[in-house]
Amino acid sequence: MTTPEPITRRACLGAAGVTAASALAGCLDMIPFVGDDPLRFEAKPASVPTNVLEETGYEEHEIGEMTVTETFEAAGQSQDVEVTNWLSEYDRALDLGPLDVILEERVQAAVFTALSTPQVDVLGQTFNPVGDMSPREIADMLQDHYEDFEDLEQVDETEATLAGQTTDVAEFETRAELLSAGMTIDLTLHIAAAVESGDDFIIGIGGHPSVLDDEREHIYTLFAAVEHER
Numbered sequence: 001m002t003t004p005e006p007i008t009r010r011a012c013l014g015a016a017g018v019t020a021a022s023a024l025a026g027c028l029d030m031i032p033f034v035g036d037d038p039l040r041f042e043a044k045p046a047s048v049p050t051n052v053l054e055e056t057g058y059e060e061h062e063i064g065e066m067t068v069t070e071t072f073e074a075a076g077q078s079q080d081v082e083v084t085n086w087l088s089e090y091d092r093a094l095d096l097g098p099l100d101v102i103l104e105e106r107v108q109a110a111v112f113t114a115l116s117t118p119q120v121d122v123l124g125q126t127f128n129p130v131g132d133m134s135p136r137e138i139a140d141m142l143q144d145h146y147e148d149f150e151d152l153e154q155v156d157e158t159e160a161t162l163a164g165q166t167t168d169v170a171e172f173e174t175r176a177e178l179l180s181a182g183m184t185i186d187l188t189l190h191i192a193a194a195v196e197s198g199d200d201f202i203i204g205i206g207g208h209p210s211v212l213d214d215e216r217e218h219i220y221t222l223f224a225a226v227e228h229e230r
Contacts (some may be wrong), residue, residue, distance in 0.1 A: 038080035043116040043200045044229040045086040046163060052225040055089065056218040058112060061089040086113040088224070094212055109185075110208040110215050112222045116200045131201045132147035135170030135191040137201065152189070161224040163202045165195040170221070173210060190219050198230030 047063060066085045070079055090109040117130050133141075139152050156171040172189040192204035204226060206219035 019148075024115045038082055039086075039122065040082045041118040041120050042084040042197065043086050043118045045088060046089045046114040046197070046200075046202045046226050046228040047090065048090060048112070048222055048225050049227060051162045052221065056089040056092070058110070058218070058222065061091050061111075063088045079146050082118060083118060085115060085117040092218070094209065094215070107153040110218070111206065111213070112219060113203075114222075114226045115203040115205070116197075116228060117203070118200050119196075121199070130194050130203065131196060133194060135168055135193050138190070138191050138193070138205075139170065139172055160192060160204075160220050162192045162195050162204050163197045163226045163228045165197070166191045167195045169204075169220075188213075188216070190216070190223075192223055197228040200228065202226065202228055 034216070036147050040169075045063060048058070053059060057137050064087060068083045071080050090112045093108045106112070106170045119131070135157070136154060139154070152172045152174045154170050155173050158171075159166055160169045160171055161167075169190055169192045172191065174187050174189065176187045185204035186209065188208055188210045190204075191208040194201040196202075204223050206222060208219065
């Protein structure tokens with residue numbers, strides 16, 4: 001039996017990247033024209049150390065760059081801007097009870113993302129709005145850019161440590177497609193507001209099937225363990 005690719009990971013992790021890229025692209029048109037050379041900004045990676053992954057049962061899925069490039073023109077002038085974000089993706093195989101019988105294997109249904117995006121400082125002004133976005137605003141952008149999420153309902157809000165700093169974390173309930181065959185599950189998302197770290201902003205997003213509420217503890221352990229190169 002060939003198991004269709006689970007896309008819960010894509011729902012949480014891919015959309016997290018879209019969130020930052022879209023927020024950033026939406027404000028680059030405010031950057032002043034400063035010359036003929038392109039403006040380039042690159043974040044440094046944020047990641048979870050191996051010992052914490054082993055403790056929580058998560059595995060590295062992918063760590064890589066995500067680049068946004070835009071050219072803006074006004075009054076006969078043009079300005080090229082290139083912004084490189086880093087997306088660190090992790091997942092964990094979970095026992096989904098009766099679903100495991102159907103799938104004949106455990107599914108990487110719990111996911112965690114650490115996203116770093118540069119502040120984009122030009123002439124003393126910061127043009128990346130991610131640092132001012134609340135978890136609710138991040139969630140709204142995530143939903144706007146991923147059609148397989150149903151309505152996100154905020155059910156709780158608390159605080160957590162992310163990359164060494166305290167930040168707000170909102171908890172949302174939704175339904176998301178688990179398999180390309182059309183199976184859906186109730187999903188809980190934990191979205192942390194951005195924290196400033198060096199010249200970058202860091203965002204954390206975790207997700208797991210709602211029936212497995214104990215997975216929340218692992219998500220918050222991962223939030224606290226995120227490290228960032230400054």
